[in-house]
């Protein structure tokens with residue numbers, strides 16, 4: 001059962017000082033909690049309880065206040081853990097097939113803006129505030145615990161009292177499982193893209209045959225004749241049509257994805273050994289070629305045969321899903337692609353379709369929401385960072401010019417592993433204040449700045465955090481306005 005906050009006692013409001021975030025105030029389990037911000041910008045949790053032992057998981061200072069104890073605690077990792085234990089809805093939990101959205105946040109500052117967007121839309125979309133890929137954590141020098149704790153404090157500050165997920169995103173190595181489980185994530189995105197064989201896309205039939213014969217079949221707990229018998233000539237009945245699998249397509253699918261299935265299963269087994277109450281997404285969205293329907297069938301059916309239980313699948317859809325900009329491609333082709341993958345997800349599952357690099361793809365949301373009837377996960381990652389740069393541009397144009405110069409100088413290194421179409425040569429080298437104000441609206445500068453986060457934060461991080469802290473209301477408003485446009489199209493289908 002989902003824990004709910006208790007109604008606030010009559011005297012609770014009078015305890016709040018003018019430094020409190022009023023929306024953070026919440027009562028549960030015999031105490032009332034809120035977050036305060038001191039004049040110098042430091043945030044602290046305050047709790048009031050009759051019985052001090054209610055708060056003994058926290059580290060901080062206690063003072064007596066009438067018949068109560070007033071307890072003040074720093075926003076440390078230990079106290080974040082204590083808060084998740086005290087207010088259990090802040091602890092990431094499984095989302096299942098509910099409509100859901102992931103709000104990656106490279107800075108650990110954006111969650112209150114994400115909460116505002118969800119509250120504004122008022123749909124039953126389950127949020128994943130704590131979500132970051134291993135690659136991004138490395139570039140941002142964050143640990144899995146940092147990601148989780150920042151989201152916890154942000155959700156608490158904004159008064160979120162419903163369940164949350166927690167996505168350890170794009171895990172590629174066995175070791176990635178260990179510290180993300182230990183941190184407390186509940187949703188694990190397994191991405192074996194390094195083992196997907198792009199040559200199988202165009203290889204001739206003899207090469208395909210050699211590739212499938214060379215697969216490590218014992219680790220796949222099968223053999224080639226059994227595989228062919230299972231899939232070649234099979235007919236799958238879908239809602240609106242039937243799909244026939246021919247031998248050539250299924251062999252090509254297995255040549256392409258076979259090695260990645262064994263690796264994904266190794267990660268999955270490592271995860272299951274931990275015994276935590278978690279769920280899994282299987283993702284091949286960052287591979288070189290779109291996932292064809294026959295490949296979807298083979299991959300999903302083989303994973304199920306091997307014992308993987310997953311809640312969502314992220315194929316690579318047709319067209320281009322680049323960072324921070326609109327969908328590039330034939331939108332009718334994408335609609336048909338969503339429809340066939342969604343039909344397969346219903347026929348073979350049900351499981352959710354997961355749309356990655358999902359930020360800023362406004363033209364695609366109504367299509368995938370309708371095709372999946374809300375059995376969908378929308379994953380956004382860097383767009384919160386891109387939007388946060390508007391706050392810098394607006395409040396410190398000189399700093400933004402320096403940031404742009406660094407992003408341009410380091411672009412060739414930053415762009416690795418990202419799909420981009422920007423042309424840095426089109427960006428003004430020494431922009432006027434007015435041009436600075438438009439940098440995040442133009443594809444070229446938006447993408448260059450979008451992927452430059454590692455180098456930018458290394459160089460200017462402390463100055464930038466100061467600007468965001470000094471202007472947090474503006475930051476939250478920008479994030480909220482941006483994300484309303486993302487989640488609104490899913491609202492009518494949310495379930």
Ligand SMILES: [Zn+2]
Pocket residue numbers: 170283285286356357
């Ligand atoms: Zn992805």
